[in-house]
Amino acid sequence: xxxxxxxxxxxxxxxxVAEGLEKDTAMNEQNLRREIxxxxxxxxxRRDFVQRMLALGLTAPLAGMMLAHSGVAMAAQAFPYKPxxxxxxxxxxxxxxxxxxxxxxxxxxxxxxxxSSRAFYEPLAxxxxxxxxxxxLAAEIPSVANGTVASDGTWVVWKLKxxxxxxxxxxxxxxxxxxxxxxxxxxxxxxxTIGDYKDIxxxxxxxxxxxxxxxxxxxxxxxxxxxxxxxxxxxKHLFGDYIGAKSREAPxxxxxxxxxxxxxxxxxxxxxxxxxxxxxxxxxxRPYFDTLEIKGGGxxxxxxxxxxxxxxxxxxxxxxxxxxxxxxxxAGGTGVAEIVPTGNLEFILLxxxxxxxxxxxxxxxxxxxxxxxxxxxxxxxxxxxIDRTSIQKFIYGRGGIATANCINNPERYRSKNTSxxxxxxKANQILESAGWTKGASGVREKDGKPLKIVFxxxxxxxRQKNQAIIKQACQKAGIEMELKSVVGSVxxxxxxxxxxxxxxxxxxxxxxxxxxxxxEPQVFLSxxxxxxxxxxxxxxxxxxxxxxxxxxxxxxxxxLTRELDPVKRxxxxxxxxxxxxxxxxxxxxxxxxxVSGIRKGLQTHSSxxxxxxxxxxxxxxxx
Amino acid sequence: MGNYLLRRLIVAVPSLLGISLILFVxxxxxxxxxxxxxxxxxxxxxxxxxxxxVKFGMDDxxxxxxxxxLVAMIHGDWxxxxxxxxxxxTLILQRIPxxxxxxxxxxxxxxxxxxxxxxxxxxxxxSIFDQIANTFAFIGFSLPTFFTGxxxxxxxxxxxxxxxxxxxxxxxxxxxxxxxxxxKQAVMPVTVLGLYQAASYTRYVRSAVLDVIKLDYVTTxxxxxxxxxxxxxxxxxxxxxIPVVTLVALQMPTVFGGAxxxxxxxxxxxxxxxxxxxxxxNDTPVIMAVTFVxxxxxxxxxxxxxxxxxxxxxxxxxx
Numbered sequence: 001x002x003x004x005x006x007x008x009x010x011x012x013x014x015x016x017v018a019e020g021l022e023k024d025t026a027m028n029e030q031n032l033r034r035e036i037x038x039x040x041x042x043x044x045x046r047r048d049f050v051q052r053m054l055a056l057g058l059t060a061p062l063a064g065m066m067l068a069h070s071g072v073a074m075a076a077q078a079f080p081y082k083p084x085x086x087x088x089x090x091x092x093x094x095x096x097x098x099x100x101x102x103x104x105x106x107x108x109x110x111x112x113x114x115x116s117s118r119a120f121y122e123p124l125a126x127x128x129x130x131x132x133x134x135x136x137l138a139a140e141i142p143s144v145a146n147g148t149v150a151s152d153g154t155w156v157v158w159k160l161k162x163x164x165x166x167x168x169x170x171x172x173x174x175x176x177x178x179x180x181x182x183x184x185x186x187x188x189x190x191x192x193t194i195g196d197y198k199d200i201x202x203x204x205x206x207x208x209x210x211x212x213x214x215x216x217x218x219x220x221x222x223x224x225x226x227x228x229x230x231x232x233x234x235x236k237h238l239f240g241d242y243i244g245a246k247s248r249e250a251p252x253x254x255x256x257x258x259x260x261x262x263x264x265x266x267x268x269x270x271x272x273x274x275x276x277x278x279x280x281x282x283x284x285x286r287p288y289f290d291t292l293e294i295k296g297g298g299x300x301x302x303x304x305x306x307x308x309x310x311x312x313x314x315x316x317x318x319x320x321x322x323x324x325x326x327x328x329x330x331a332g333g334t335g336v337a338e339i340v341p342t343g344n345l346e347f348i349l350l351x352x353x354x355x356x357x358x359x360x361x362x363x364x365x366x367x368x369x370x371x372x373x374x375x376x377x378x379x380x381x382x383x384x385x386i387d388r389t390s391i392q393k394f395i396y397g398r399g400g401i402a403t404a405n406c407i408n409n410p411e412r413y414r415s416k417n418t419s420x421x422x423x424x425x426k427a428n429q430i431l432e433s434a435g436w437t438k439g440a441s442g443v444r445e446k447d448g449k450p451l452k453i454v455f456x457x458x459x460x461x462x463r464q465k466n467q468a469i470i471k472q473a474c475q476k477a478g479i480e481m482e483l484k485s486v487v488g489s490v491x492x493x494x495x496x497x498x499x500x501x502x503x504x505x506x507x508x509x510x511x512x513x514x515x516x517x518x519x520e521p522q523v524f525l526s527x528x529x530x531x532x533x534x535x536x537x538x539x540x541x542x543x544x545x546x547x548x549x550x551x552x553x554x555x556x557x558x559x560l561t562r563e564l565d566p567v568k569r570x571x572x573x574x575x576x577x578x579x580x581x582x583x584x585x586x587x588x589x590x591x592x593x594x595v596s597g598i599r600k601g602l603q604t605h606s607s608x609x610x611x612x613x614x615x616x617x618x619x620x621x622x623x
Numbered sequence: 624m625g626n627y628l629l630r631r632l633i634v635a636v637p638s639l640l641g642i643s644l645i646l647f648v649x650x651x652x653x654x655x656x657x658x659x660x661x662x663x664x665x666x667x668x669x670x671x672x673x674x675x676x677v678k679f680g681m682d683d684x685x686x687x688x689x690x691x692x693l694v695a696m697i698h699g700d701w702x703x704x705x706x707x708x709x710x711x712x713t714l715i716l717q718r719i720p721x722x723x724x725x726x727x728x729x730x731x732x733x734x735x736x737x738x739x740x741x742x743x744x745x746x747x748x749x750s751i752f753d754q755i756a757n758t759f760a761f762i763g764f765s766l767p768t769f770f771t772g773x774x775x776x777x778x779x780x781x782x783x784x785x786x787x788x789x790x791x792x793x794x795x796x797x798x799x800x801x802x803x804x805x806x807k808q809a810v811m812p813v814t815v816l817g818l819y820q821a822a823s824y825t826r827y828v829r830s831a832v833l834d835v836i837k838l839d840y841v842t843t844x845x846x847x848x849x850x851x852x853x854x855x856x857x858x859x860x861x862x863x864x865i866p867v868v869t870l871v872a873l874q875m876p877t878v879f880g881g882a883x884x885x886x887x888x889x890x891x892x893x894x895x896x897x898x899x900x901x902x903x904x905n906d907t908p909v910i911m912a913v914t915f916v917x918x919x920x921x922x923x924x925x926x927x928x929x930x931x932x933x934x935x936x937x938x939x940x941x942x
Contacts, residue, residue: 095789099900101707109658109706190678195668248708268717269707270900271892272792295789297900298890302776306789310780313789332781489905493656494672541669 079605083288083620087277092289092619095313097303099270099296104253105232106184106191111611114229115317116273116294118611120167120258123231124158124177125223127609129341131410131519133223137161137172137233137259139209142222144564153218153564158226160209164282166235167257167264174205177226179236181213188244193230200225220564221522228518229611234258261287261617271296281617288620301325307597308335314621315604316597317612322462323397326595335599339398342608343409343516343524346400346590348386348470348509349546350379355454355506362536363499363506366547370508371449377434378451379584381427382509385473388420388589395462395469400590406528406577407521408591409608413573418581427477436478444478454507456484456500458491463511466589481509496539503540505547513592519609521573522560528580529557548585631929635922640693642918646911647692651685655905657705679705692911702908706901711912714897721792722881722893725812730878732817733824734871740821741828742860745836756825763822768815772888775811786811790891812889816882820874827870831863865935872928876920880913 038044083089100116108114124138133141139159142148148157164172181203184191201216213225225231238257242250256264259282262275275292295313303316304325309332319326319337326337354368372378388402404420407413436444436451444451455470457463464485471481484507486500491512499506516524526532530549534542556579560572580586594608601622605615657679658672676682680691695702701711744753780788787808794804835841836859844858845851881895890896894913901909933939 101704101904102709104708107708187674188678190675192671192675194671194674198668248703254709266793268792268892269704269709269714270897271717274793295791295890297892297896298789298887302788302888302890305781310784310788312780312787487654489655489903493654494658494669494676495654495656498654538669539673541673543669 079615079618080603081285081618081620082622083285086279086281086285086287087290089288089290089621091291091293093313093315094292094294094613095298095303095306095316096294096296096318097298097300097316098318100273100294101269102253103256103264103267103273104234104250105230106180106189106193106234107247107253108192108230111229111318112296114232115611115613117232117256118229118260118613119262119273119275119292119294119616120256120260120264121232121234122259123228123233124160124226125228125231126614127228127519127607129605129607129609131412131609133227135161137164149222151564153215153220153222155212155214156222157206157210157212160211161282162209164259165280166237166259167278167280168235168238169280170235170237172233172235172259173208174211176233176236177211178203178205179240180233181225183234183239183243183247186244189247191247196225196230218562218564220561220569221518221520223520224518228609229614232258262292265291283617286617292616304329304337304597305332307599308332308337310334311599314599314602319595319597321595322395323399327397333600335597337398338596338598338604338606340594340596340606340608340612341409342592342594343407343519343521344513344592344594344608345403345406345408345516345588346511346513346592347406348382348511348587348589349505350382350585350587351505351508351510352546352548352585355508360536364504364547366533366535366549372451372453372508373585375434375436375446376584377430377436381430381477382474382479383584383587384421384423384427384430385477385479386420386470386587386589387422387473389422391466391469392590395465396590396592398593399595400592403588403591404581405591406580406586406588407516407524407573408588409516410519412570413521413577415574415577415581417574417578422473424473424476431477438478442478443480451479452482453479453509454482454484455509455511456486456491456507457511458488458502459485460488466511494539494541501540503534503542503545505534505545510545511589517609520569525557525560525573525576525580528553528576528586530554546585548580548583550579550583553579553583628926628930631926635926639915639919639922643693643696643911643915644689646914646918647689648685650907650910651688653905657681657905657907692908696915701912704901704906704909706904706906706909711908714909715894715912715916718881718892718894718897719879721790721891722886722895723878725790725809725886725891725893726816726878726882728809729813729816729820729882730871730874732813733820736817736821737824737828738860738864738867741825742832742855742863744825745829745832746855748833753829756829760822760825763818763825766819767884768819768882769884769888771819772811772815772885775815776888779811788889790889792892808889812882812885812891816885824867824870827867828863831866832859835859835863865932868935869928869932872924872931875924875927876917879920880917 035044035049096112096115098110098112100112102108102113103117103120105114105117105121108117122136125133125135125141128134135141137160139161142156142158144151150156160172160174166172181197181200183189184193185197187194199215199219201214204212204214206212226233235257238252239250254267261278261281263278265274265276267273273294277287277290281287300319300321304319304321306312307314307316308329311334330336350373351364351370352373353364353366354370355364357363357368359365359367392400392402402420404418405415407415431444436446439445439450455467457467467483471483474481490498490500491502493501495501502510502512514527527543528548529544532542532544533547533549534540534545553576556572556576560569560576563569563572581588596606596612598604603620603622605618606612607614658675680688692702703710704714740756744756747753776788779786788811790808794801796804841854841858844854879894881893883895883899886893886895887899897909898913901913
């Protein structure tokens with residue numbers, strides 16, 4: 001598949017790009033299907049197929065996925081694991097500078113709590129670094145070819161791994177899976193995982209180790225429930241009596257009895273979590289370490305120091321530390337910073353509505369249009385004034401990769417049609433030819449409207465530096481920019497009465513980070529659809545913050561929610577990405593990977609699509 | 624005396640009520656949301672956040688919430704943490720030992736250093752020893768603990784590698800090793816806190832001793848031919864320490880309240896670090912409980928200081 005190379009580098013309106021894509025995919029789809037058939041019939045080896053796909057500019061994981069979907073078995077996912085027996089590795093010391101506060105995956109407010117729960121509880125499957133599903137408590141990954149996923153996406157059958165035992169010796173069965181759905185989806189339980197289970201109509205028990213999830217409507221994302229960070233499963237026999245309003249009283253909320261590789265020993269919320277080797281773990285020769293210690297508290301820099309410089313700890317989670325400091329600490333020689341690719345996006349939003357006019361008690365109302373940004377030339381100019389390369393080089397280093405895309409990972413969904421450029425001269429030209437002329441003060445204006453912009457973000461060292469770089473460039477193009485920073489706890493709060501939150505967006509331009517939790521960007525992309533616009537009516541809970549509305553995008557998104565074919569979905573993701581980017585109300589800036597500190601020799605198989613501790617049972621130390 | 628005590632206790636009630644009301648209203652008015660972190664996760668629908676707010680009663684009017692909190696508190700129910708869904712009293716009890724150990728030892732160290740140094744300095748004012756002691760005292764309380772803490776970490780953990788800088792509440796060693804490990808990990812935080820406190824105590828002790836040492840009864844004791852050490856210990860220090868005892872009593876609440884900065888730097892699981900992480904997570908029930916307990920301790924130790932004062936100095940009477 002020639003990845004839309006003809007269109008590369010040419011600036012075209014969104015429609016043309018989209019049409020071009022449509023033709024390209026249609027043509028390539030036929031060819032692809034012919035070749036997949038060839039592999040199936042044995043005329044073409046799997047290896048040859050993947051190589052041919054690579055030559056055509058397609059990534060190996062996508063090629064693998066296409067084969068899998070078409071009924072050609074995927075190569076088994078195997079991580080190198082050297083220890084030949086369980087235990088013998090001594091203690092494993094992990095440092096979380098944000099301390100875990102609870103151990104029930106259904107109550108995990110932040111990532112830290114998901115991680116601590118994951119040390120003991122496991123989901124049916126996890127996501128590897130390339131965004132492929134890897135079975136954990138499941139015997140295999142469901143697929144259309146095996147007849148375990150409905151071709152219309154209305155149900156999925158999960159076969160559970162036999163012989164798995166809870167830490168108290170009880171068997172893990174289909175009943176536990178069904179219970180977790182009931183537990184989480186009962187609103188009185190106050191589970192934060194409720195959203196993942198709301199689309200399930202019912203779960204049928206086929207036998208003790210097989211369940212069928214029936215969805216209320218066709219659900220291409222059948223892999224949301226029971227998978228990954230929020231999919232960890234708790235035992236029915238211990239939580240069964242605590243469904244609903246009594247959920248907080250369950251004694252096991254703080255004493256997890258899971259299926260994981262480590263048995264729970266002790267937990268002090270906000271401080272220390274300890275565990276020890278589970279001799280009955282369901283994977284052979286695992287775990288390698290005899291005891292597990294997760295210490296919480298402190299700050300990110302000293303956490304980095306404890307791993308990279310003094311070696312007091314083996315692993316430090318989520319090192320939000322400036323790269324410059326990390327490089328210095330790495331010189332200490334006991335560990336290295338591990339950069340794990342994710343889809344997390346640091347982006348800039350240009351308000352589509354007018355923040356300075358109040359309509360029905362609401363600023364930035366959908367009934368208004370932004371006086372400056374309604375001119376595409378202004379948006380185009382600002383996009384040219386963001387010096388992404390310098391921002392990466394001088395501020396974020398390895399922690400922020402300059403990008404022109406909303407979807408950056410998994411690689412198979414990354415668009416190659418977009419590009420970014422820093423060009424003050426060109427920005428000046430565009431503004432000049434659109435009729436924005438410089439006044440006496442050096443600020444451009446048109447029809448009496450000066451190009452004055454208020455740009456806000458959360459208070460955070462790198463972000464303020466980032467703002468300053470953009471402001472400087474804008475000045476040179478005759479745009480006056482006022483910088484504003486709001487304390488993080490206010491900016492990201494859901495306080496309806498506070499006008500300074502990111503979701504009120506009562507200013508012209510803002511910048512923040514949006515995490516992409518799943519390798520399937522469908523949910524991630526819902527932040528650009530029209531009906532998600534944040535308004536007074538939905539208490540600013542809508543996810544579309546820029547309030548950019550495009551029928552074209554909405555239609556493509558609706559198509560996506562019905563599409564099951566992974567090849568078509570991949571094409572749709574790229575098309576959706578290109579449409580948002582072409583709109584220029586959403587300006588992607590950096591793709592922010594996850595950074596953790598690991599002591600030399602420790603093997604972690606980290607993945608940006610799952611918890612950092614997702615492969616904890618298979619962690620080992622290479623001597 | 625009994626009357627005095629009763630009156631003081633009755634006066635304490637409205638002041639504690641006032642404190643709790645101010646704390647509660649301040650916290651309620653402060654921006655922030657314990658479920659803010661859910662907002663940036665696209666997979667958690669906003670309704671979940673709303674439901675949690677409603678369930679935890681966060682959308683009710685402030686006064687309703689205050690009265691509800693107060694009634695529960697009077698009944699001994701401290702509420703539960705929004706962040707960990709654990710009862711607040713359990714959380715606080717878990718943190719007390721580390722704080723008592725580290726901050727308590729630091730206070731002891733401060734007294735052990737401050738009393739002899741202060742007395743010796745006052746015995747010969749403006750001598751070389753006094754000058755040196757004064758200089759160090761000024762340096763001591765001018766340097767903030769976060770600075771000295773980081774300095775010690777840099778020297779003893781990073782460069783020399785002698786001491787750990789991450790404190791553990793559960794050390795797995797047994798017997799002597801356990802004591803040794805506990806000693807090793809507490810050395811730096813205790814030194815930082817102890818010397819900081821010692822610096823200001825030294826100044827107090829010095830001026831208190833100076834006040835007493837010039838009095839006539841000291842001269843009388845000396846002219847009776849008493850041994851100089853006896854004069855200092857029995858006649859001077861005993862009387863000079865009265866204001867110091869009060870000062871130490873007033874410092875006692877901090878022994879329970881923990882040291883926010885130092886606990887954070889050395890990752891000591893004490894009350895101070897509980898408070899700061901609760902503040903960062905907008906975990907109102909925990910903040911309320913910790914600050915309120917602290918307020919009660921301040922009121923209580925003020926009372927104790929007053930009573931001690933009268934007991935040590937019979938010239939003061941309670942009316």
